[in-house]
Each structure stands twice: as C-alpha cells, then as structure tokens.
Amino acid sequence: MAGSTFIVKIKRQQRPDENVRWEEFELRHRPHLNIITCLRDIAEKPFTRDGRESTPVSYEANCLEEVCGACAMVINGRPRQACSALVDELEKPIRLEPLTKFPLVRDLHVDRTKMFNDLKKTHCWIPIDGTHDLGPGPRMAPEKQEVGYPLSRCITCGNCLEICPKVNQHTEFVGAAIISQVRLFNMHPTGAMHASERLEALMGPGGIEDCDNAQNCVKVCPKGIPLTESIAAVNGQVLLHAVKSWFRGSS
C-alpha cells in the first residue's frame, strides 16, 4: 500500500508538573514498521497532524530487540515493548501512553528506579567470596537449569507491575518480577544458602502477601516468564520459613 498513512496519538507531558496533552501525528506506512520507527519519523518531522510544530517525543529505548527492557510503554491500552510492537498488527489509530505506575520523566519516559532498588532490598545476587580463582561453580542438573534459565531472562521492563492492581500509590508491593527473581536466586545451590535473607525481605509490607492473585502479570510478560508459578513457589518458601522461624523461636 504505497502512499498510505496511519495515525498515532501520543500522550505528551513536558514535565511531571505540567499539563497533559494529546497530540496526533500522521505517518507514512511502510512494511515492518514498529513503534520505534514511528517515534523516529516524528523526530525527523515533528509536526502534528494539523500542522503545528511540536518537539521530538521523549522515550527510553536501547537494544530494539526486546532484551534490554528499556522501551516499555502503554500501547493501545496494554503495557508492552515499543520495539516489538509492529504497526501492522496494531489497531489504528495507535495510542501511546507512558507506564502509569512509575514516576513520569517526560512524555513516554518514566523512572523505574524502584525495581532496581527492590532487587537490592531482596538481595537478588549470588554472594561469592571474591573474583579470585576458586574453581568451577556447583554442578547443576540440566532439568534445574531449564527451570532457572527462563526466570533469568527477566528484562525488568515493569509491564507486570503496570498491569498489577496491587501496585499503586497506597502499597509498596514489589511486584511479580522481583518475586520471580527471588525464586531464581533461591534455587541456585549457592544462592539457596542465603534464601532466608530474601524470604525475610518479602515478609514485611510490600512483600509477597500483597499479591492478590489477579494473575494479570503473566499475561503481559514479553519473555513468557511463568510469574504466577514463581509467586506460588516463593509463597510456599515464605510460609515454610515462617513456620521454621516460629519453631526456632519457641524452642
């Protein structure tokens, strides 16, 4: 369809404290376009559909192949990565909005520092003794690797937090991504030695009890991570840990 065009509506906000406005852009259709190419087309000709001069749209993007997690935004009402959102597969006009569960920076650009801080709070790492040569790591059955590997593909995009009803201004809920990471580190032979630190971090406010089991998270994960399985598994670990602590406390 040479010469055909389509409309993209974008929710704009120049600063967090400024007014929201919607702008419409009319873009030229080509095969295999994604949302990133749309945003670049706008940057090259920043004029709205009615001819007013605008500015290039602010957004985060890096790898453009859905492994870095940067370009998450709300596209036609659904949180997803802009790079893998293909124009031909989207209903028109296309609507772009920023993620709403994170502080806005500008336009489609938000600040997801919370997720990285929560990874810190939950000790999501393997505590090694040092980088000096200590020989190979622990052996691992292929079956175990096949459970762990999909969990380790989490790109910290925040889609699962965006869709979760329990992530809101009134809670500190860490969300599915972080809980799934705790499961990953707790299943590693070395990580398991420190599982209790992670479980305790998930026992207070904002921890796993905040999960309402809405099960939306798993539907928007671009990497197909079994997030609800992770929540169930970690929930079991937390309960067991609580019981064990209780017995230890009473003996």
Place this chain on the structure above:
Amino acid sequence: MSKQPKVIVVGGGLAGLMATIKVAEAGVPVELFSIVPVKRSHSVCAQGGINAAKNLKGEGDSCWQHFDDTIYGGDFLANQPLVRGMCEAAPGVIDLLDRMGVMFNRTPEGLLDFRRFGGTLYHRTAFAGATTGQQLLYALDEQVRRFESENKVTKFEGWTFLSAVLDDGEVSRGICAMNLKTMEIKTFPADAAIFCTGGVGAIFGHSTNSVVCTGSAQSALFQQGAYYANGEFIQVHPTAIPGEDKCRLMSESARGEGGRVWVPKQVGDKRHARDIPERERFYFLEEWYPKYGNLVPRDVATRAIHKVVFEMKMGLPGEPAVYLDVTHIPRETLDRKLEGILEIYEKFLGVDPRVEPMKVFPAMHYTMGGLWVDNQNQATNIPGIYAAGECDYQYHGANRLGANSLVSCIYGGSLAGPAAVKYSRNLEQGADSAPPAVFERERVRQQDITDALLNAHQGTENPLTIWRELGDVMTENVTVIRYNAALQKTLTKIDELSDRFKRINMQDRTQWANQTLNFVRELGNMLILARCITMGALARNETRGAHYKPEFPNRDDANWLKTTKASYKCGTITLEYEPVDTSLIPPRERKYTAAK
C-alpha cells in the same frame, strides 16, 4: 598520597561492570556512569556464547589453540601477548561466571555444555540459551548491586559523559558529564577513569548495535588527545535481519548448532523455500569452505554472501538476502539452545523459523578498532585514562572471532580495574589536589557548547536526517567492500555533513529530559569518528581480515603489518603507525578452504 583514591568507570556493560567489581574489591570507591540503567546496556544483545578452551568434550582443545585461532582469525593484526593472556584466563572467567550463578546450559552430568562457533574446529563456546550476553551482564550487574548496597559503588545512571577533565600537564583529573533529566553539566574528580563505552554502530546508521552505541565518548577523548587505533576494522556480521530501525542479529550459534546457509541454484526461483529440493539448493559456504563450512569467520562468510547476492546475482528473489536454515534441526533442540534468537525472528517478522528458513543479510556488527591502549594495562596515552571492552582496539586484530567479545570485555575490565587502582594509589598528587579552576574551565567549556546549541534559532538542518545520510554513506562505502575512490567520496560527504551540522535545527530547546540535545552532541562526535575510520580505511592499501579492498586483494605484511594510530589536533586528523607484537606466532597465510 594520603587521601583515599577514587576511580570513575564510564559505561556499565560487561567490561565496565567487571572493572567496577575489581576496583570495589580492592577497597577503592567507584562512581559508575551510564546513559542507561546498567542492566539495559548493549551487552544484553550478545547471543551465542563465550569462548574458553575448557576442553570438556575430549577434543584436545587448549588455551594455545584458542590463542592461535584468535590470532589467525584476526589476520595477525592483534598484539599477541595480551591475546594469549586472555585465552589463558578464559577458563577461569567461565568458572567465575558459573559461580556468580549464570544459567549456562548443562550436560547430563551437570557440567557446562559447549557449542561450536565460527573460526574454530573445537566445541569451545559456553552458552546460556541464545541470550548469553544478557545472562552474563545480569550476573555482573547483580554483583555490582551487592557492592552498591554496601556503599562501595555509587551509580550515576542517566548521565552522559561529555569530556575528560585534563589539567595543564594533560593528566586526567576526572570527567565532565551531563544529567539527561535535568540537563545539568557537572564535573566529577577522580584519580583514574576507565572507559567501557562499547562500539560505534550508530555511525553506520543501521547496525546490530543498540541505540547508545554511538562512539561519542571515544570520539570526545580522541578530540582531547587520546589515540584511536585501527578504526578501519569494522566487523560486518553475515547473518542479520534487515530492519527500518536496526538490523537484528541472528547469532552464529544458529550455524554452530547446525544451521545452513543457502540460496536456490536457479536464479529467480520463486518457489517456496520448503518446495525447493535439496539438490536444487546451493550451500555455497559448505561448497567453498569444506573444512569449516558454515562456520567460517564472519568476514569470510560476509564476503561470500555479498558475492552470491551482488556478483553472482543469486540472492533471493526481490530482496538482497540468503536463507539461514534451521528447519532440519529437531524442535526440542532449537527451543533448548536457540529459543532467544528464534523468538526475535518470529516476533519481528511474524514467521516461525522452526518451519520456514530465515532470510538474512550482513549488517555492521562490531568495532575491532578503538581507543589505543598499551600492551599491559588497558592504559590510553592520557595519564589516568583507561579503556576496556569493545571501545578499546586490542584482542581481535583485523577480525573478531564469534564468542570472543564477551571474554575480551571481561578480561579487559579485569585488567583495567586493578591497573587504575594501582595508578591512583601511586599518584603523588591526586585529583583532590588539582586546582578547582581546572574543573571549572572544563565545565564552562561544555556548558558553552550546550548553550550555543540551545540558543541557535536559525538552524534548518534536521539532526536525524544528517545521521541517516551519514549512516547510508558509511554503510555503502566503508563496510564490506572498500574502493579508494568511494572512500574519498565518503570523506567529501562527511565534510558536507559536518558543514550542515553547524546549521542544525535543535527542534527542542527545553532544559528538561531533552533527548534531542544529547543526540545532537553525540552526532557531532560521530561525524569526527566517522572521518577517522574512513581515513584509516583509505590509507590502508591491502586486504586484511574485515578490511577488503578489491584493488589490493592481498595481505601485505611488508607494508601493512602495523597498527593504525590516529590523533586529532585542532580539527586535523593525522595517521601514524606502530609495529604489531607478533613475538609468539609468526604470521602465516590465512585461508579457510582447508584446516589450519
């Protein structure tokens, strides 16, 4: 020296994170600067694996064999002692990553599994599915987060490096950086700074690189007196999916697991790939290179595809592409070992590569050249400035072997960290003793550049248009095949673009999260580095590794077995040369038609 030294690391990919870990382990505070949150760095895009001669398949592999493959693959342009050091350290690097919890694929015995990769006949590549770079980056990111929680590392994510702060003796005393949210420009003192800022893909427009891989930091340092070495050596990966926004990599691991490259024997054959019988397919790599087959090094495979498509006109009907076929491999194997990349093909093209052969074409992929560093310490020629990872020029010579980049990043980072610590501790006068005027001078210089851009209202030139034109001319003339006349024309085009750049239209003059401002500053630096790369290519009248000149089709050791060193002074780039350290393996002819 009485005060506690401080080290800055710029760039949070594999090399930067490894350097950070090493400095923090030595008990020296680190400030880590990155444009993106470090977990989103370009290292995530590495797919196939990481090389180390662990010899777990009983093939008699050895570190020396890895070393020889790397030197031979790089057409003898790499300084050999450092490469040997890297290959000897590689098995230990894998062990370390394994201990950090990387979910490497396993054998039934629970050991690490290894696959084959280009340019070697051994199973030497450890892998985590087909997202190895992502997995490695995450492991190092987690270790750095642990140090961060212990206040040994301070991150400055969302800051971009603008320039080094050099004192009157041209010694580095810190960096000048810009906050990408507030647009504030600030200087940060440090006794040493380690640059791990990756490749220069953006200079070529469409590449397999991420958005941040502009080479802007390297260019800024080059303009401040750092040598830039072997800029002309640019790797074009044979198998990528062409796209409007970028070319997405289809890892060499697809061929390592048995994938085959072919075109129909009959020119213009419009049949569906699946309907073309085996005997009517031209497996040109297997035919031309029987010993290595589909796993010849990247420069060789790329030139073969170019030849098939452009000289023999045997590309797929209607588009410059060839088939990369994995449809004969069992689905279970594909999902266990290659899912990450097959998923990319499926998502971006809507075609399942388990059923349909993939259509691929070469794309700019890796920057072998980079900041000149010495042969021991990753030290640049500016005292106090170190470089590691893709942004330095060592390890890969004229062509990098697949799965050697991850190991070179980690190895380079693990040398640079301790070297920067040692330098800082031995400094008689630390950065703290540098006069405040040195910092203020640099801050004002950078602020003036930004102010001039934001206050220029007469501009007519769109930055993205200039960038596109730069990418087009660089891709056309300075990638796979290089002719001197075309390189000369490229320099003229860069002159024209640099002139138009002076009349840039800023489009956005706000002082908050202004991405245009940052892009324009990067673009200015890209134009200068593009010239450096093109001049190096024009001067080097031979063919070596990825640098192919039909007018000079042979390697010329008598005249060109030497490292290009470019320097910049008052807007003029000068090339000089230095000998390559070939003290361990005497150069010999490189040909992949037979075993080495």
